[in-house]
Amino acid sequence: MSKEIAHPAQPVFDELLQHIQQARSKAFRQANTVLIDLYWRVGKTISEKVQTEVWGKGVVAELARYIARQAPDIRGFSDKNLWRMKQFYETYREDEKLATLWRELSWSHNRLIMTCKHPEERAFYLQLSVQEKWSVRALERQINTAQFERTLLEGPKLSPLLRVLHPDAMQVFKDNYILEFLGLPDMHSENDLQKALVQHMKQFILELGPDFIFMGEQYRLQVGNQDFYLDLLFYHRGLSALVAFELKIGKFSPKHLGQLNFYLEALDRDVKKPHENPSIGVLLCRDKDEEVVEYALSRNLSPALIAQYQLQLPDKKIIQAKLHEWMQQLPDMNTTQNNNA
Numbered sequence: 001m002s003k004e005i006a007h008p009a010q011p012v013f014d015e016l017l018q019h020i021q022q023a024r025s026k027a028f029r030q031a032n033t034v035l036i037d038l039y040w041r042v043g044k045t046i047s048e049k050v051q052t053e054v055w056g057k058g059v060v061a062e063l064a065r066y067i068a069r070q071a072p073d074i075r076g077f078s079d080k081n082l083w084r085m086k087q088f089y090e091t092y093r094e095d096e097k098l099a100t101l102w103r104e105l106s107w108s109h110n111r112l113i114m115t116c117k118h119p120e121e122r123a124f125y126l127q128l129s130v131q132e133k134w135s136v137r138a139l140e141r142q143i144n145t146a147q148f149e150r151t152l153l154e155g156p157k158l159s160p161l162l163r164v165l166h167p168d169a170m171q172v173f174k175d176n177y178i179l180e181f182l183g184l185p186d187m188h189s190e191n192d193l194q195k196a197l198v199q200h201m202k203q204f205i206l207e208l209g210p211d212f213i214f215m216g217e218q219y220r221l222q223v224g225n226q227d228f229y230l231d232l233l234f235y236h237r238g239l240s241a242l243v244a245f246e247l248k249i250g251k252f253s254p255k256h257l258g259q260l261n262f263y264l265e266a267l268d269r270d271v272k273k274p275h276e277n278p279s280i281g282v283l284l285c286r287d288k289d290e291e292v293v294e295y296a297l298s299r300n301l302s303p304a305l306i307a308q309y310q311l312q313l314p315d316k317k318i319i320q321a322k323l324h325e326w327m328q329q330l331p332d333m334n335t336t337q338n339n340n341a
Contacts, residue, residue: 033103036110043089046082076107087114095119101126108136112143121148132210141206145178149319157293162303165278166239169305177207177284177309184311190249194218194231197247211237219244221266230263242267242279252288252306254296261302284309 046063049055057079064079091114092098101123102110109129116122125148129139154175162169181203182196197204198217205212212234219233232245244267246260260281267279281304293306 032106036103039085040089043085046086047089084111098123098126101130104130109139112139124148138206144313146314146316146319149323153322156305156307157297158305159297159300159303161301162305165303172209172239173305175307177307179309179311180313190247193247193249221263223266239277241277242272243282244279245282245284248285250286252285252293256283257296257300260304264302278303282307
């Protein structure tokens with residue numbers, strides 16, 4: 001097969017194509033911003049009219065029919081959508097700081113986030129949607145898995161050394177990872193789990209969080225004359241560290257940490273680059289006893305953590321109830337602190 005010869009003007013072609021792609025992307029963002037601003041203005045007008053001139057469902061429905069008659073080529077202004085625009089305005093009118101975020105997202109993103117009850121929850125998903133460039137489907141999954149509630153309620157179980165070497169680890173790792181996208185049966189092997197994670201790596205990285213880069217499965221570590229194989233190896237850009245994942249389909253046992261610590265030592269000696277931070281180990285188990293975890297990690301001399309995975313979506317109502325109970329306790333905690341001051 002003959003090798004294709006590059007055209008002499010190829011560099012210019014590439015430059016022009018890049019300009020075209022950048023202009024198209026910029027035009028799309030600007031068009032989206034204009035559209036979102038329009039929905040805000042329409043929602044503001046309807047909200048004010050409802051409050052001051054007794055506009056109701058009949059008037060808004062009449063407005064929708066008027067738009068359809070006068071401009072049949074314009075879509076998206078049904079009475080249902082007009083009420084959503086009113087809700088959009090009323091949701092964010094008291095918090096102008098969030099405007100820079102919701103103006104960057106599509107109407108579909110904003111409609112999803114508006115279903116969240118608490119302002120803090122909406123701000124959480126707005127910020128991450130913009131920062132991580134989540135698709136609508138990815139955002140919907142994050143909401144369905146109660147990512148906001150889990151972030152507040154479930155702090156990861158870290159070893160003392162991990163807290164010292166990587167102070168930001170609390171914001172990076174989770175105590176519980178939701179892997180419903182794997183489609184695994186309740187009875188599965190560690191090999192099944194590993195293969196499924198690799199096959200669904202895009203979704204797994206989304207669940208892990210930002211800055212994770214996959215480096216390999218069954219990563220070979222040679223120590224002496226023996227070969228050892230690490231289940232999954234990642235690199236985290238924010239922490240500037242290798243992250244080793246060891247998978248266990250059963251309940252956590254303290255003996256699991258010995259194997260993980262050995263892998264971390266091998267990574268630091270033979271794989272880690274001089275400018276990188278010490279490697280981190282994640283023991284991902286199907287189940288764990290919190291007291292056993294605490295005992296096992298208290299004197300562990302490696303930067304490691306123990307997390308749990310589950311194969312079904314969590315019951316969001318139960319998690320929300322726990323969060324509500326937790327938030328109700330905050331004033332009492334603050335009062336106690338003030339009285340002790």
